[in-house]
Amino acid sequence: MPRRILIAKPGLDGHDRGAKVIARTLRDAGHEVIYSGLHQTPSQIAETAVQEDVDAVGLSSLSGAHKTLFPQVVQELAKRESSDIVVFGGGVIPDADIPGLQESGIAMIFTPGTPLEEIAGWVDANIQTKV
Numbered sequence: 172m173p174r175r176i177l178i179a180k181p182g183l184d185g186h187d188r189g190a191k192v193i194a195r196t197l198r199d200a201g202h203e204v205i206y207s208g209l210h211q212t213p214s215q216i217a218e219t220a221v222q223e224d225v226d227a228v229g230l231s232s233l234s235g236a237h238k239t240l241f242p243q244v245v246q247e248l249a250k251r252e253s254s255d256i257v258v259f260g261g262g263v264i265p266d267a268d269i270p271g272l273q274e275s276g277i278a279m280i281f282t283p284g285t286p287l288e289e290i291a292g293w294v295d296a297n298i299q300t301k302v
Contacts, residue, residue, distance in 0.1 A: 172300045174226040179207040179216040181244060184234035189262065193229060193290060200291040213240055217247030220256055227298045230260040230277075237264050242275035257298050261285070 178194045180187050187209055198204045207219055220228050228248075230241055241260050248256050260272065261281035269280045278297065281290055 173202045174294065174298050174300050175203045175205070175224060176227045176229060176294070176298070177205045177207060177216070177220050177223060177225045178229045178231070179211050179219070179244075180209050180231050181211055181213055181216060181240040182232065182234055182236045183210060184232055184236070185209055186233050187231070189233070190229075190231040192287070193231070193261065196287040196291055197229075197294060200295070202294065213243035213247045216244050217251055217253070220248060221251050221253050224301065225256060226300055227257040227259065227294070230258065230262075232260065232262040232264065235263075237262065238268055238271065241272055241277050245276035255301075259293075261290075 176197055178190050180190055194204045194206045205223055207216060230244060245258050248254055257278050258276060259279040260277050264280055264282055272280055279293055
């Protein structure tokens with residue numbers, strides 16, 4: 172069953188090629204994908220996720236602000252009583268930062284070079300559609 176997934180770029184990072192590639196990959200895998208565009212605040216991302224009734228949010232960061240912005244998205248979803256929305260992320264994220272991000276509620280981090288089919292497979296295996 173197709174999942175509804177929001178792909179978002181939090182913060183001031185202006186590079187979105189990777190986010191667009193992931194959005195296209197997930198769309199090609201049969202999912203409904205919404206791309207929020209550049210320069211979104213964590214609050215805007217959470218609000219869009221709730222309004223669009225998504226099953227998951229995929230975050231992309233190349234700017235180094237992932238340790239702040241990714242957990243803020245999780246917190247903003249919780250404020251909206253939407254902690255059931257799975258949050259995953261990717262981008263240029265040092266391996267040393269991944270455990271802290273996972274402790275903050277990020278379900279998975281994909282680093283550069285992760286095969287696209289691996290990302291699509293993870294989504295299929297780990298994100299449930301809302302009933």
